Amino acid sequence: MAGRTAERSAGERTDSFQRLAREQLPRLYAIARRLVGDEAEDAVQDCLLKAFERFHQLVDPEAGPAWLTRILVNCCHDHGRSRERRPAEVELDTVEDFSLYRKIALEDPFPYSDSLHLDFLGGFGTEDVRAVLLRLPGLYRIPLVLVYMYGFAAREVAKMLDDPLGTILSRLHRGRKLFEREMWSYAEENGLLEKGAR
Amino acid sequence: MISCSEATRRLWEYLDGTLGEADRGEVEEHLDLCRRCCGELEFAEELRGFLAGSAKEEIPDDVSKRLHATLDELEER
Numbered sequence: 185m186a187g188r189t190a191e192r193s194a195g196e197r198t199d200s201f202q203r204l205a206r207e208q209l210p211r212l213y214a215i216a217r218r219l220v221g222d223e224a225e226d227a228v229q230d231c232l233l234k235a236f237e238r239f240h241q242l243v244d245p246e247a248g249p250a251w252l253t254r255i256l257v258n259c260c261h262d263h264g265r266s267r268e269r270r271p272a273e274v275e276l277d278t279v280e281d282f283s284l285y286r287k288i289a290l291e292d293p294f295p296y297s298d299s300l301h302l303d304f305l306g307g308f309g310t311e312d313v314r315a316v317l318l319r320l321p322g323l324y325r326i327p328l329v330l331v332y333m334y335g336f337a338a339r340e341v342a343k344m345l346d347d348p349l350g351t352i353l354s355r356l357h358r359g360r361k362l363f364e365r366e367m368w369s370y371a372e373e374n375g376l377l378e379k380g381a382r
Numbered sequence: 383m384i385s386c387s388e389a390t391r392r393l394w395e396y397l398d399g400t401l402g403e404a405d406r407g408e409v410e411e412h413l414d415l416c417r418r419c420c421g422e423l424e425f426a427e428e429l430r431g432f433l434a435g436s437a438k439e440e441i442p443d444d445v446s447k448r449l450h451a452t453l454d455e456l457e458e459r
Contacts, residue, residue, distance in 0.1 A: 213449070217439055232449070232456065233452070236456045285425040286422075305432050310436055310438075314436075314439075328433075333436065338400070
């Protein structure tokens with residue numbers, strides 16, 4: 185009797201895991217693409233295997249999506265670490281003064297536009313945004329993607345990465361600045377500033 | 383009053399709602415008087431919306447099949 189109960193609960197656990205994982209798969213893949221680019225499939229696969237092994241640790245089913253994301257972020261972190269041998273801390277002084285808003289106004293890439301800044305953003309497709317994100321060191325990319333693209337609170341990201349909240353807030357600040365600067369460089373290098381580029 | 387560079391440094395935190403009351407008040411006081419920083423604020427809002435709007439991506443069919451196959455294998459364990 186006890187054996188049958190244990191068997192049934194193991195079966196129910198497997199069903200719950202399968203439901204959660206299949207439902208979250210598109211979201212996990214989208215996050216991984218922004219965190220590790222072409223290594224996304226490997227990172228998601230690692231995440232599924234780890235999550236399956238640890239599924240008994242998930243107490244609150246409502247927390248399932250955030251729990252899976254946490255595992256994925258750590259898998260992406262590991263993939264990123266193997267690619268970026270030295271985590272590249274960026275001196276704030278080198279980016280602090282950059283303002284994309286001012287740069288666009290100053291350079292005026294679309295002289296006849298009456299919505300210059302929106303036209304600049306409109307030149308970027310999903311692939312371009314991903315390419316810009318992948319130019320950022322992982323230290324900054326991960327918090328930026330999780331907070332501004334997937335709606336996690338900085339506090340949750342700090343917990344996921346096991347870093348103090350102050351560290352994450354500071355990386356978000358630098359990450360935003362770096363993202364703005366890299367958007368401009370990417371636009372210059374890829375012809376997005378030419379009239380009618382899109 | 384805080385400077386433009388100090389105000390723009392705090393704009394995203396202002397939009398995130400993570401500034402303390404005093405800092406928030408200083409940013410608002412600056413925005414009341416500085417048109418350029420209002421432009422910076424509007425652009426920061428656009429950029430936030432732009433990032434959030436770039437979050438979706440379809441899984442290519444072949445990748446989806448392989449990941450579902452992984453789940454099928456786990457189901458049989």
